[in-house]
Amino acid sequence: MVCCQNTQGQYGKATLEGYYGKLSKAFMQLIKQSPCSGEGQRHLKIDCANGIGALKLSEMKPYFPQEMVIHIYNDGTKEKLNHLCGADFVKVHQKPPGGLDMKPNERCCSFDGDADRIVYYYKDTAGHFHLIDGDKIATLISIFLKELIVKQDFTMAVVQTAYANGNSTRYLQETLKVPVHCVKTGVKHLHHKAQEFDVGVYFEANGHGTVLFSKTAETKIRQLVKEEKDDEKREAAKMLENMIDLINQTVGDAVSDMLVIEAILALKGLTVQQWDALYADLPNRLLKVQVADRRVIDTTDAERRALTPPGLQEKIDALVKKYKLSRAFVRPSGTEDVVRIYAEADTQENADALAHEVSLAVFHLAGGKGAPPQPI
Numbered sequence: 001m002v003c004c005q006n007t008q009g010q011y012g013k014a015t016l017e018g019y020y021g022k023l024s025k026a027f028m029q030l031i032k033q034s035p036c037s038g039e040g041q042r043h044l045k046i047d048c049a050n051g052i053g054a055l056k057l058s059e060m061k062p063y064f065p066q067e068m069v070i071h072i073y074n075d076g077t078k079e080k081l082n083h084l085c086g087a088d089f090v091k092v093h094q095k096p097p098g099g100l101d102m103k104p105n106e107r108c109c110s111f112d113g114d115a116d117r118i119v120y121y122y123k124d125t126a127g128h129f130h131l132i133d134g135d136k137i138a139t140l141i142s143i144f145l146k147e148l149i150v151k152q153d154f155t156m157a158v159v160q161t162a163y164a165n166g167n168s169t170r171y172l173q174e175t176l177k178v179p180v181h182c183v184k185t186g187v188k189h190l191h192h193k194a195q196e197f198d199v200g201v202y203f204e205a206n207g208h209g210t211v212l213f214s215k216t217a218e219t220k221i222r223q224l225v226k227e228e229k230d231d232e233k234r235e236a237a238k239m240l241e242n243m244i245d246l247i248n249q250t251v252g253d254a255v256s257d258m259l260v261i262e263a264i265l266a267l268k269g270l271t272v273q274q275w276d277a278l279y280a281d282l283p284n285r286l287l288k289v290q291v292a293d294r295r296v297i298d299t300t301d302a303e304r305r306a307l308t309p310p311g312l313q314e315k316i317d318a319l320v321k322k323y324k325l326s327r328a329f330v331r332p333s334g335t336e337d338v339v340r341i342y343a344e345a346d347t348q349e350n351a352d353a354l355a356h357e358v359s360l361a362v363f364h365l366a367g368g369k370g371a372p373p374q375p376i
């Protein structure tokens with residue numbers, strides 16, 4: 001709304017109808033370009049965390065094309081906000097939300113309460129739960145955009161935080177050959193870094209993120225749509241133009257991100273399983289520990305190393321060495337009175353053991369409160 005006002009309507013009409021209309025128009029144009037367009041309906045189950053997303057998605061339903069059918073769960077009529085559901089619950093517990101019945105291979109997603117995060121997931125035929133988090137969302141979007149800008153002289157990068165899964169960073173850098181930058185936790189840090197590129201994709205692992213296009217890139221794309229003589233190149237420019245209109249460039253927005261993802265899956269003819277199979281996440285664990293004063297922990301290197309308290313980083317380094325493909329870091333939360341611990345390793349048992357050992361080190365060296373952390 002603010003951006004629409006400040007650009008005298010160039011970014012869109014500053015009303016809810018203006019927002020719904022802009023997004024649905026761009027989405028419809030995009031799926032029309034899909035090779036499987038007209039081949040039946042796409043269904044998506046959405047857990048709205050009993051939050052605002054349910055209200056707004058219901059209002060938006062009439063704007064969706066008939067090819068896209070959304071099913072809203074946890075709409076706030078029965079349970080409390082975020083209770084056993086929502087994007088954070090699904091990401092942290094690595095399990096499905098309550099209140100959503102999932103059939104094998106069905107594509108599902110969760111918003112968080114204020115609808116600025118989104119994670120996808122599905123259950124396979126053996127009943128195993130597969131989480132597709134912000135890192136895999138950034139990867140899908142990057143694959144799609146990289147192919148479209150291949151002939152343009154645009155700079156492109158992905159911005160992540162230390163919480164990004166090690167295998168996502170490896171895939172982006174080594175397979176996709178896209179530069180990756182790591183910044184401090186919090187979208188403001190990711191947003192600022194992403195502004196340095198023509199195409200800046202940024203996502204936190206928890207599903208908070210978006211894509212930014214520079215003014216130069218946007219002008220060039222809109223000009224190509226009008227002037228490009230080669231049909232294939234003009235179609236690619238049109239897709240990019242619709243992507244620019246579909247993505248919310250002002251802030252991470254679960255509704256906009258969901259439509260971007262659905263459009264890309266349709267255009268690339270990808271199933272949720274094929275998307276998930278791009279790379280395998282390294283098993284990981286996120287824990288928190290209460291300390292008397294979390295400011296005793298000072299970090300550097302985009303929060304990947306602790307400078308204080310003395311001895312803590314050395315202890316973490318020694319613990320990390322015990323496991324394969326391992327990595328761990330600690331940082332004071334910016335939103336809760338806790339210290340967060342992240343660990344990843346070759347197996348879930350090892351990631352859990354490493355996270356627990358690091359949480360004990362934090363407890364003993366950084367003034368832990370209450371009882372020492374228990375093994376997972």
Ligand SMILES: CC(=O)N[C@H]1[C@@H](OP(=O)(O)O)O[C@H](CO)[C@@H](O)[C@@H]1O
Nearest residue numbers: 163185186187204206333334335336
């Ligand atoms: C590990 C984690 O998920 N941290 C979250 C959380 O920040 P903390 O500083 O870790 O409390 O809340 C932020 C605001 O929603 C979000 O941007 C960030 O990613």
